[in-house]
Amino acid sequence: MAVTDAKPIVTRRVGTADSWTLKSYLADGGYTGLKKALSMEPAAITQEVLTSNLLGRGGAGFEAGKKWSMLAKPRPAYVVVNGDESEPATFKDHMLLENDPHQIIEGTIICAYAVGAAQAFIFVRGEFALGMERITAALNEAYAHGAVGKDIFGSGFSLDVVIHPGAGAYICGEETALIESLEGKRGFPRIKPPFFPAAVGLYGKPTIVNNVETVSNLPWIVENGGAAFAALGIGRSTGTRIFSLSGHVERPGNYEVEMAKTTFRDLMEDQRLGQGIRNGNKLKAFIPGGASAPWFGPDQVDMALDQDAVGKAGSMLGSGSVVVMDETTCMVRAAWRITRFFHRESCGQCTPCREGSGWIDKVMRRIEEGGGRESDLDLLLDVCDNIAPGLGWPPRQTTICVLGPSIPSSVTSGIRMFRDEFLLHIKEGACPYG
Amino acid sequence: MAEPTDTRPDTVTVSIDGRPVAARPGEMIIAAAERAGVYIPRFCYHPRMRPVGVCRMCLVEVKGPRGFALTPACFVPVSDGQEIVTDSPTVKKAQDGVLEFLLVNHPLDCPVCDKGGECPLQDQTLAFGPGETRFVEEKRHWAKPIPLSPLVLIDRERCIQCDRCTRFADEVAGDPLIEFVGRGDHIEVNTFPDLPFSSYFSGNTVQLCPVGALLSKPYRFKARPWDLEQVESTCTMCSVGCRIAVQSSSNRLTRYLGIDSDPVNHGWLCDQGRYSYDYVNSDQRLAAPLVRKGDELVESSWGEALGMVAKALDSARSVHGPGALAVLGGARLPNEDAYAWAKLAKGVLGTDNVDAQLGDGLPAEVVLGLPRATIDEACSAPAVILLAPDLKEELPVLYLRLREAAQKGVPIVELTPRRTGMSRYAKATLCYRPGEVADLARALMKGTKSDVAGVRAADVSATRSLLAEGAVVVLGRPSVSEPAACVAAAAAELAAIPGVRFLSALRRGNVHGALDMGLAPGVLPGRVALDDARDWYSSSWPTVPAERGLDAEGILHAAAAGRIQALVLLGADPVADFPDHQLARRAVAGAGFVVALDAFLTESARQADVVLPAAAFSERRGTTTNLEGRITSLGQKIVPNGVAWPDWMVAVELAARLGTELGFESTEDIWSEIERVAPSHAGITRDVLADRRSRDGVVAPLAEPAPQGAVPAEAATDTTAGATTDVPGDVDPMSDPGIDAAETQGVPATAVVPDPPTATGPVSDEPRPPLLAFAGEASPVPSAPPDAYSLRLVASRKLYGTGTLVQRTPALAALAKPPCARANPTDLDRLGMGQGGRVRVRTARASFLVDAEPDPGVPRGSVWLAFNSGEPGTDGPGELIDAAQPVTDVRVETP
Amino acid sequence: MARLTPENEKRARELIALYPEARSALMPILHVAQEQDGWLTPDAIAHVADLLGLTAAEVYGTATFYDMFFTHPVGRHLVSVCTNIACLLNGGVELLEHAEKSLGVSPGGTTHDGAFTLEEVECIALCGEAPCLAVNWRFFGSVTPERFDTLMADLRSGALADTVPPHGTLCRVRRSVGLPAAAVEPAPAEPGAARPQSPGTT
Numbered sequence A: 001m002a003v004t005d006a007k008p009i010v011t012r013r014v015g016t017a018d019s020w021t022l023k024s025y026l027a028d029g030g031y032t033g034l035k036k037a038l039s040m041e042p043a044a045i046t047q048e049v050l051t052s053n054l055l056g057r058g059g060a061g062f063e064a065g066k067k068w069s070m071l072a073k074p075r076p077a078y079v080v081v082n083g084d085e086s087e088p089a090t091f092k093d094h095m096l097l098e099n100d101p102h103q104i105i106e107g108t109i110i111c112a113y114a115v116g117a118a119q120a121f122i123f124v125r126g127e128f129a130l131g132m133e134r135i136t137a138a139l140n141e142a143y144a145h146g147a148v149g150k151d152i153f154g155s156g157f158s159l160d161v162v163i164h165p166g167a168g169a170y171i172c173g174e175e176t177a178l179i180e181s182l183e184g185k186r187g188f189p190r191i192k193p194p195f196f197p198a199a200v201g202l203y204g205k206p207t208i209v210n211n212v213e214t215v216s217n218l219p220w221i222v223e224n225g226g227a228a229f230a231a232l233g234i235g236r237s238t239g240t241r242i243f244s245l246s247g248h249v250e251r252p253g254n255y256e257v258e259m260a261k262t263t264f265r266d267l268m269e270d271q272r273l274g275q276g277i278r279n280g281n282k283l284k285a286f287i288p289g290g291a292s293a294p295w296f297g298p299d300q301v302d303m304a305l306d307q308d309a310v311g312k313a314g315s316m317l318g319s320g321s322v323v324v325m326d327e328t329t330c331m332v333r334a335a336w337r338i339t340r341f342f343h344r345e346s347c348g349q350c351t352p353c354r355e356g357s358g359w360i361d362k363v364m365r366r367i368e369e370g371g372g373r374e375s376d377l378d379l380l381l382d383v384c385d386n387i388a389p390g391l392g393w394p395p396r397q398t399t400i401c402v403l404g405p406s407i408p409s410s411v412t413s414g415i416r417m418f419r420d421e422f423l424l425h426i427k428e429g430a431c432p433y434g
Numbered sequence B: 001m002a003e004p005t006d007t008r009p010d011t012v013t014v015s016i017d018g019r020p021v022a023a024r025p026g027e028m029i030i031a032a033a034e035r036a037g038v039y040i041p042r043f044c045y046h047p048r049m050r051p052v053g054v055c056r057m058c059l060v061e062v063k064g065p066r067g068f069a070l071t072p073a074c075f076v077p078v079s080d081g082q083e084i085v086t087d088s089p090t091v092k093k094a095q096d097g098v099l100e101f102l103l104v105n106h107p108l109d110c111p112v113c114d115k116g117g118e119c120p121l122q123d124q125t126l127a128f129g130p131g132e133t134r135f136v137e138e139k140r141h142w143a144k145p146i147p148l149s150p151l152v153l154i155d156r157e158r159c160i161q162c163d164r165c166t167r168f169a170d171e172v173a174g175d176p177l178i179e180f181v182g183r184g185d186h187i188e189v190n191t192f193p194d195l196p197f198s199s200y201f202s203g204n205t206v207q208l209c210p211v212g213a214l215l216s217k218p219y220r221f222k223a224r225p226w227d228l229e230q231v232e233s234t235c236t237m238c239s240v241g242c243r244i245a246v247q248s249s250s251n252r253l254t255r256y257l258g259i260d261s262d263p264v265n266h267g268w269l270c271d272q273g274r275y276s277y278d279y280v281n282s283d284q285r286l287a288a289p290l291v292r293k294g295d296e297l298v299e300s301s302w303g304e305a306l307g308m309v310a311k312a313l314d315s316a317r318s319v320h321g322p323g324a325l326a327v328l329g330g331a332r333l334p335n336e337d338a339y340a341w342a343k344l345a346k347g348v349l350g351t352d353n354v355d356a357q358l359g360d361g362l363p364a365e366v367v368l369g370l371p372r373a374t375i376d377e378a379c380s381a382p383a384v385i386l387l388a389p390d391l392k393e394e395l396p397v398l399y400l401r402l403r404e405a406a407q408k409g410v411p412i413v414e415l416t417p418r419r420t421g422m423s424r425y426a427k428a429t430l431c432y433r434p435g436e437v438a439d440l441a442r443a444l445m446k447g448t449k450s451d452v453a454g455v456r457a458a459d460v461s462a463t464r465s466l467l468a469e470g471a472v473v474v475l476g477r478p479s480v481s482e483p484a485a486c487v488a489a490a491a492a493e494l495a496a497i498p499g500v501r502f503l504s505a506l507r508r509g510n511v512h513g514a515l516d517m518g519l520a521p522g523v524l525p526g527r528v529a530l531d532d533a534r535d536w537y538s539s540s541w542p543t544v545p546a547e548r549g550l551d552a553e554g555i556l557h558a559a560a561a562g563r564i565q566a567l568v569l570l571g572a573d574p575v576a577d578f579p580d581h582q583l584a585r586r587a588v589a590g591a592g593f594v595v596a597l598d599a600f601l602t603e604s605a606r607q608a609d610v611v612l613p614a615a616a617f618s619e620r621r622g623t624t625t626n627l628e629g630r631i632t633s634l635g636q637k638i639v640p641n642g643v644a645w646p647d648w649m650v651a652v653e654l655a656a657r658l659g660t661e662l663g664f665e666s667t668e669d670i671w672s673e674i675e676r677v678a679p680s681h682a683g684i685t686r687d688v689l690a691d692r693r694s695r696d697g698v699v700a701p702l703a704e705p706a707p708q709g710a711v712p713a714e715a716a717t718d719t720t721a722g723a724t725t726d727v728p729g730d731v732d733p734m735s736d737p738g739i740d741a742a743e744t745q746g747v748p749a750t751a752v753v754p755d756p757p758t759a760t761g762p763v764s765d766e767p768r769p770p771l772l773a774f775a776g777e778a779s780p781v782p783s784a785p786p787d788a789y790s791l792r793l794v795a796s797r798k799l800y801g802t803g804t805l806v807q808r809t810p811a812l813a814a815l816a817k818p819p820c821a822r823a824n825p826t827d828l829d830r831l832g833m834g835q836g837g838r839v840r841v842r843t844a845r846a847s848f849l850v851d852a853e854p855d856p857g858v859p860r861g862s863v864w865l866a867f868n869s870g871e872p873g874t875d876g877p878g879e880l881i882d883a884a885q886p887v888t889d890v891r892v893e894t895p
Numbered sequence C: 001m002a003r004l005t006p007e008n009e010k011r012a013r014e015l016i017a018l019y020p021e022a023r024s025a026l027m028p029i030l031h032v033a034q035e036q037d038g039w040l041t042p043d044a045i046a047h048v049a050d051l052l053g054l055t056a057a058e059v060y061g062t063a064t065f066y067d068m069f070f071t072h073p074v075g076r077h078l079v080s081v082c083t084n085i086a087c088l089l090n091g092g093v094e095l096l097e098h099a100e101k102s103l104g105v106s107p108g109g110t111t112h113d114g115a116f117t118l119e120e121v122e123c124i125a126l127c128g129e130a131p132c133l134a135v136n137w138r139f140f141g142s143v144t145p146e147r148f149d150t151l152m153a154d155l156r157s158g159a160l161a162d163t164v165p166p167h168g169t170l171c172r173v174r175r176s177v178g179l180p181a182a183a184v185e186p187a188p189a190e191p192g193a194a195r196p197q198s199p200g201t202t
Ligand SMILES: Cc1cc2nc3c(=O)[nH]c(=O)nc-3n(C[C@H](O)[C@H](O)[C@H](O)COP(=O)(O)O)c2cc1C
Pocket: A055, A056, A057, A058, A059, A060, A061, A062, A064, A082, A083, A084, A085, A086, A087, A170, A171, A172, A173, A174, A175, A176, A209, A210, A211, A212, A214, A215, A401, A402, A403
């Protein structure tokens, strides 16, 4: 395979001058998708999105159209756009918020119109100060332009959009924690049942939660039709998608490529993309979909960026972030750093996650710092097993949300793929990489 | 109704470990399993609170679309055909894993932990826990116990984040003053810095805590659970009648714990009740009889003291007639003691000058004569009218029950002189001008075009619509500075609401039992009128009073005028408790001879000629009757301090010295006579009370007149069973309440007593006299409109005050606040005291300095002082009150 | 160490008006409080509780869940160095060590002059420019030790004052539209005016 010349959709305006202003957005044909949407039946829009088979870009990869169709009857209903992007090594929504806020607002209104929402909230990760300023300014402009608020573009449809700042908690990216947070509470994910916000969400009302990138696709889909989107990619993995490429590549960055037709190798090596492993080093391992995803090895780089293929292979495209680790990487250290992240970010409700994350963090640290014992590896695997029984994929869990079973991913990958390296740390009583 | 009537089938069948089990639709798996005898371990789950499913201890396998999945049994409801596995290796590993995780950061300091020996975490660990720990890393550290409040400490290292205490504070108590602070494994339970967990219900969190994180200051390091002996009893600090376990070690009370009584307290207690055991231990208890020698009270013997009393009673009666004798108090005695004294006073001495209440209650005809409701009936009523004092301050656990009902949708309407703890949950709070409540009640019934008693006509009309489907009226004295007659008249108006029932809100522990037993003028034991029952009683009592006697106020006036030759105080302290302090002082001084039976040397007892040391709560057996008329057993746990006697023995001994045998040798004898002669108690035999099925007590009178019948199976086999033996079956209050208790709501209490038998037939073949009925003749006392310079006094109680029992309980005494005049900000502004400050309060008879505070909850024109604050004789609000005046108007002036 | 100023109380009421339920405004209002004092003072927390009809404990318990809220004073500049996976692979840890040496404080510490508080943060979504950091949540990518020192110097000297506002100031653009009539405030600065260049992308 090779990188196709499919045109980028959501990032096409990134880099153009003042791309975040209404002036620039209108110059590039902004809000025509919304105008068209408002002339359609809401159901027809949902149909287009179903046809496009747009997969959620937040991590779970659930079909957006299908989610909308599951929205429960009671009203009011709400739309919440998830801009809390905190999955380690994911930086696409950050970019979209800073560079194309109008596209997010337009997509949000299309979604709200399609599902008949009373109000929409764009939850922006608190740390994104510039992004917050850009999208707030954009909202002010959009109101003035008649694209938001009362009787949008004279269509009779009215909608208020609220930009809601987060305050620093990874878990608030999880949709039910996000909703709790939006209700002014601690970001504790909600226990199931009920199973989806689409049934019981914000203020106990039916709620659609979609990711920033997901909604950013909507203006294009409405304008060009769901079929045009579905024509890109293969099978269930349709359209283009942003991949956040980071780590040991020459040219890290966000790259929007056609799904399923592009491979991890293309992403890492193509001249228009990653331009290869830095300093011509060899690839040691890579993370295909964010810190929560199990790792892949060099033998898997030719796998396509296809949600189902990656899933079958025992990991996930997740939040679309690919972390490249070359031969100079200490795998114990890498795995420890990721566990430490989950330890710091566990909300603390569930015993296995609250206590297990800290336990694993401490053992990994001990190994990295030279205090490891051989028995630690089995201990780690068993502790992981008590959080994600069976350590299979997709994981089972003893916890409320899937942060729990995400904790083991890096540790078990590390031990599975690099047991000798772990043992070396333990034998030498030190990190061979210094 | 609170909940919509539900149309689901009444059982579904699930399979638990391959065994078919019938379950109630909507109940959680953990509950269905427990009833089927399968105990699923849990920490965060509590059947009286919203499930949260966070501790993950209760994971079981439940079959779903994608096969069996680990599922929290506390959070997932049963559904028909559901397959549940609780004993698979997967379940075992998951549960063991959770337990191990819980111990990761737990200090395992059981040997120095109050909870050691009764700790679910410890028990689980010993039973199933990993032998040796695999966790060798550094544990999380917190400063050792820090105070959350004056009564509760927290050891954050032991906390397992189960969210029980925080849920309780928020959901049950409505005082969200403790919260999770921080995130992840740094979560601690704490208050806002320097803002203590000052909830009247804080002690429940200690009992709820599944580990030793929350600690009771008074109990800390006092005992080890395995040293504690326990008996079931009922708290008598107020009249709600919460069931408790009384625990002691080496004849000293160590703590009370709440028992889950479904119709009453759901396991909750208020802190006043929970910590009151320490007054029994007080070293200020009277340890010997005292007799007056000159102006000295000197220790004496029972023989000498009783001799003096008998002589005084005898000569008073023979020289001046029974009318010269009076008995005040008895509202804190067990039923048996109250009956013994009623029989001595009315049946032997022949006086009807008897009153268990001290001018702060309501006439017996009103309390006993109106159709009565149980707490459950109130909580499921179409509407509840509160014509009562602030329940949060005076009947705290009734407040919890009604608050819960309000949150489930039962509309609450308050008729009150000031906003109360319930106001934020009430649909309507009508603040009336003291003294005019009857007018407001009439307007509520008949409608009004103009404003009434300071309440806007519009508000009255809006409220009327809430009462269309009937109501339960919670009836008490909103303020003791307003005559009982006003409340009685209001009650008479409200009695016209179709299907109305009344739940009494009189405070003192056994005031309802005392009234049942005849300790009030014009009535005889068994809720009968003196005149109706004279013949009935003349066949079993030596004598019966010739005519109706005086109530407390009448008795005090007579005594002050020198017309009472012998005054008996049964655990009563009129000088502190009667609303008009000056009258009470003059009365005690003016009475010819005063004898006080009490556990402490109260203000009134100091003036007495003889003081007899009475046994206290938990030192005596008997029964008590709560505000529903529910009779429960009091357990004796320790032997009386010094030479204290229970009051009934004093009555028996005095009667003997007056040449009459009362005919009892035990409280059991007394109960048998009560059951035989007291019409309202017919059929409630000792066996019935002892029956395991009536462990929640029996509401008198029984549903139908008791047929002659067999003794219930269990009871029959137990011939030693008596009313005062403890309810059989042992409870472990530290474990969760039985799931059943939490689920079978609102069973009529009498349902637990199928065909209650009568021990023996009526003593005479005469027909039993009719039970009291309130005729509704009560005329409100007209009160002059307040003058422009005065504020009308509202005097009601705070939970912690100057009362004897609270003051003799070290942990609580300090919580009482000095007197404070609360008035509407606009009224204080008028005095240029917008921010409050020192003020002088003045009436015709007294004047003193107090702090004033602006309080928007007090309507304009009124001022509220806590009646149980300040010192009698100096700055007690009772100094301001003149019993002869219908209302008390107070000048509030800059000093 | 204050309750909210009248101006900020007005902002708080406007925020409350944006949501179907008042409590939803809790975090936006806490950001206002933190903008006012640089951290969440007890008085401010109590004031916010009053405005929302909550207890101070409820507000405090919620605030402490979130990393961005400080219940103790911090420096004028909060320097947040990322060491998460992408930065780890590109010298983030070394950058943090350099920061500790050069500022003379360890993570969590504040310099004596109160100019800087140093913290180690989780991924701040600038992984394309690792190693990276944020100062008062204005982002700086590809930070070498040298670049770090000049950056701190510029911050001290105030050279970056209009790119990096004092700690607590998050969004300098105010919503100016769609506010319920009751809550509308005088038109704010023209949005563009407050708009800085993206430090991350320069
Ligand atoms: C621990 C955790 C963190 C998450 N973080 C994010 C996030 O930062 N952004 C996001 O859009 N979705 C995140 N998700 C996924 C959301 O729960 C949700 O699936 C998604 O926002 C739905 O939008 P989509 O269908 O458009 O992807 C997270 C999920 C979990 C379990």
